[in-house]
Amino acid sequence: MNNLEILYRQVIMDHYKNPRNKGLLNDNGYKTIHIKNPTCGDDITVQSLIEDGIVKDVRYDGTGCSICCSSASVMSETLIGKKKEDAKKIAETYINMLTNKEYDETVDLEEAVVYQGVQKFPARIKCASIAWKAFEGTLESE
Amino acid sequence: MDPYKLKKDFPVLSDETLIYLDTAASSLKPNQVIKKLDEYYEKYSVNVHRGVYNLSYVATEMYEESRRKVSEFINADFNEIIFTRGASSALNLVASSYGLNNLSSTDEIIVSELEHHSQVLPWQNVSNITKAKLIYVPLNKEGRITIENFKKVLNKNTKVVALNYVSNVMGYIAPIKEIIKLSHEVGAIVSVDAAQAAPHKKIDVKDLDCDFLSFSGHKMLGPTGIGVLFGKRELLDNMPPIEFGGDMNDNVNLYEASWKEVPYKFETGTPGIAGAIGLGAAIDYLDNVGLDEIAKHEYKLKEYTVNKLREIDDIIIYNESAETGIISFNIDGVHPHDAVTFFDGDNICMRAGHHCAQLIIKWLKVPATLRISYYLYNTIEDCDKFIESVKNARDFFKSVGF
Known part of the structure; x- marks a missing residue:
C-alpha cells in the first residue's frame, strides 16, 4: 500500500462516512469556536462542554475534505471524558506531531495517532489540524 | 509551434516527471x-x-x-x-x-x-x-x-x-x-x-x-x-x-x-x-511563438482532454464548452482537496479550491473544484498522463469507500 492508501484505509474513511458527535447544540454551557480556511473552503465549528474539570462533550459541524471532517470526529471521540488538562495536552501533542515538531510520545493519542501519516502530505496538515485548533480555542475561551 | 522544443526553455520542466497544469494560477518562466x-x-x-x-x-x-x-x-x-x-x-x-x-x-x-x-x-x-x-x-x-x-x-x-x-x-x-x-x-x-x-x-x-x-x-x-x-x-x-x-x-x-x-x-x-x-x-x-498559435495549441489539448474525461465515469466537468485551455471538474463524491493529494503523488501540479472566485463556486453549488490549465509548454503526453491519473484517482477513492 502506498502512503495515501495507508492514510485513507485506516480510521479516516470510517469516521468520514460515519461521523461521531456531529451536529451543534444550542446550549450556553458549551463554548463554541468557528475556524475557516478560506483558501480551500474547510469550515469547522467545534463546541466543548467542560464540567468539574472534565470534557463532558465535544461536538462539531462543518464542511471540508475527508481529512478535515474525519479528524474532527476522531478528535471528539478521543477527548470526551478526559480531564481538561489531559485533553489540552493531547491536543498540543497532536498538533506538534502533525507539524513535525518535537512531541511527547508518552501521551496516548488513541485513534488520532493515525494522522501521523499526514506528515507525508505537508499541504494537508492544515486540514488535519483545523478542528483541533478550534477545540484549543474553546478551552481558551473558558 | 513545437511544445517539445519550447519545454526545453523552462528549467522547472527539466524534471521530466513533472506535469505542470496550473498556469492559470501562475505560468512557469523561461530561461x-x-x-x-x-x-x-x-x-x-x-x-x-x-x-x-x-x-x-x-x-x-x-x-x-x-x-x-x-x-x-x-x-x-x-x-x-x-x-x-x-x-x-x-x-x-x-x-x-x-x-x-x-x-x-x-x-x-x-x-x-x-x-x-x-x-x-x-x-x-x-x-x-x-x-x-x-x-x-x-x-x-x-x-x-x-x-x-x-x-x-x-x-x-x-x-x-x-x-x-x-x-x-x-x-x-x-x-x-x-x-x-x-x-x-x-x-x-x-x-x-x-x-x-x-x-x-x-x-x-x-x-x-x-x-x-x-x-x-x-x-x-x-x-x-x-x-x-x-x-x-x-x-x-x-x-x-x-x-x-x-x-x-x-x-x-x-x-x-x-x-x-x-x-x-x-x-x-x-x-x-x-x-x-x-x-x-x-x-x-x-x-x-505567436499568441494565436498558443491559443490554438491550448484549445486542442483541452478538447482532447475533455473528450477523454467524458469517457470516465464519475467525472463531472463544469465548463465543457470553454474556448480556452481551462478545465474545471470534480470526481463525483470526492472532495477536491482529497483528490489533489492523489494527483500530487503523480507529480501533477494542479489547483483545487475556490480559485479566488468564490461567487462562481457558489453559483456552481459545489464546495470547490479541481482545475487544470494548459499553456504552450504542455504536450499531448501531459494530457495522457493526467487522464491516466484521473482514472487511477477515481479507482482509488472508490476502492477506499468514497
Missing part, C-alpha cells in the same frame, strides 16, 4: 526571462528616473523600453501603460481612483459572479463607500456572460462595467467588445480584467475600445510582482493618484503638491524594475 532578470541584477541594478549617472540611465532606458513593449503588445500608447504589482493592484487602482471619485448613490456598477475576487471586491468596496449599486449580470445556464443578459442590467444609471475577458475558473471568453460598445452607448466606462486573456490571446485595446484593462506578468511567462494597467489617456489624466510619495510628484510645497504626468503619477516608490524588464522579455518570447 530568456530569468536571464533578463539576472542581467538587471548583475549589470545595472540601480534605481530608475533618479540618478544622473550613466548606470541609472541604462536602468531607466531598459525599464521604459519594457513599457514600450507592453504598449505595443496591446496596441496602446506609451503613456497609457502603468506598471503595478499585478493585475490585482491594477484593478484596485481603477476602483479606488476612478470609482471612489466619480460614483454616487444613484449610479450602478455592473459586475458578474464569474469575476475573480480582485475584480469584484474593489467594486464592492466602492459600492459600500459611495452607495452606488452593485449589479450582477445574470449568468446563462452554462455560467456565461451573454449579451442578452448584459442588456437586461445595462441602463442609463450604469456608470461602470467591471468584467473579465476570460474567466479563471470556467475559461469562457466574454463577448467583451460588444459589451464595451453597448456600455459606451449609455455613457458607462468599462474596466476589463484581462489576467487570463493577455497570456493567451492577442489584445488590441484600440479595437476593443476598452477604458481600462489589467493583467499580470507572472501568468504570461514574466516575473511575479509586476502587472499592467492600461487606461485611456483622457481618463487617467483626470484621475487622482491613490498612492503618494517619491517620483510621482512634480512640485512639493508645505501644504500642497502637484503630480507628474501619467503614467508616472500612479507609480510612486521604486517600481518593480527587474520585474518590468523581465516582463519585456516575456513579451518578446510570446511574440516569437
Whole structure:
C-alpha cells in the first residue's frame, strides 16, 4: 500500500462516512469556536462542554475534505471524558506531531495517532489540524 | 509551434516527471526571462528616473523600453501603460481612483459572479463607500456572460462595467467588445480584467475600445510582482493618484503638491524594475511563438482532454464548452482537496479550491473544484498522463469507500 492508501484505509474513511458527535447544540454551557480556511473552503465549528474539570462533550459541524471532517470526529471521540488538562495536552501533542515538531510520545493519542501519516502530505496538515485548533480555542475561551 | 522544443526553455520542466497544469494560477518562466532578470541584477541594478549617472540611465532606458513593449503588445500608447504589482493592484487602482471619485448613490456598477475576487471586491468596496449599486449580470445556464443578459442590467444609471475577458475558473471568453460598445452607448466606462486573456490571446485595446484593462506578468511567462494597467489617456489624466510619495510628484510645497504626468503619477516608490524588464522579455518570447498559435495549441489539448474525461465515469466537468485551455471538474463524491493529494503523488501540479472566485463556486453549488490549465509548454503526453491519473484517482477513492 502506498502512503495515501495507508492514510485513507485506516480510521479516516470510517469516521468520514460515519461521523461521531456531529451536529451543534444550542446550549450556553458549551463554548463554541468557528475556524475557516478560506483558501480551500474547510469550515469547522467545534463546541466543548467542560464540567468539574472534565470534557463532558465535544461536538462539531462543518464542511471540508475527508481529512478535515474525519479528524474532527476522531478528535471528539478521543477527548470526551478526559480531564481538561489531559485533553489540552493531547491536543498540543497532536498538533506538534502533525507539524513535525518535537512531541511527547508518552501521551496516548488513541485513534488520532493515525494522522501521523499526514506528515507525508505537508499541504494537508492544515486540514488535519483545523478542528483541533478550534477545540484549543474553546478551552481558551473558558 | 513545437511544445517539445519550447519545454526545453523552462528549467522547472527539466524534471521530466513533472506535469505542470496550473498556469492559470501562475505560468512557469523561461530561461530568456530569468536571464533578463539576472542581467538587471548583475549589470545595472540601480534605481530608475533618479540618478544622473550613466548606470541609472541604462536602468531607466531598459525599464521604459519594457513599457514600450507592453504598449505595443496591446496596441496602446506609451503613456497609457502603468506598471503595478499585478493585475490585482491594477484593478484596485481603477476602483479606488476612478470609482471612489466619480460614483454616487444613484449610479450602478455592473459586475458578474464569474469575476475573480480582485475584480469584484474593489467594486464592492466602492459600492459600500459611495452607495452606488452593485449589479450582477445574470449568468446563462452554462455560467456565461451573454449579451442578452448584459442588456437586461445595462441602463442609463450604469456608470461602470467591471468584467473579465476570460474567466479563471470556467475559461469562457466574454463577448467583451460588444459589451464595451453597448456600455459606451449609455455613457458607462468599462474596466476589463484581462489576467487570463493577455497570456493567451492577442489584445488590441484600440479595437476593443476598452477604458481600462489589467493583467499580470507572472501568468504570461514574466516575473511575479509586476502587472499592467492600461487606461485611456483622457481618463487617467483626470484621475487622482491613490498612492503618494517619491517620483510621482512634480512640485512639493508645505501644504500642497502637484503630480507628474501619467503614467508616472500612479507609480510612486521604486517600481518593480527587474520585474518590468523581465516582463519585456516575456513579451518578446510570446511574440516569437505567436499568441494565436498558443491559443490554438491550448484549445486542442483541452478538447482532447475533455473528450477523454467524458469517457470516465464519475467525472463531472463544469465548463465543457470553454474556448480556452481551462478545465474545471470534480470526481463525483470526492472532495477536491482529497483528490489533489492523489494527483500530487503523480507529480501533477494542479489547483483545487475556490480559485479566488468564490461567487462562481457558489453559483456552481459545489464546495470547490479541481482545475487544470494548459499553456504552450504542455504536450499531448501531459494530457495522457493526467487522464491516466484521473482514472487511477477515481479507482482509488472508490476502492477506499468514497
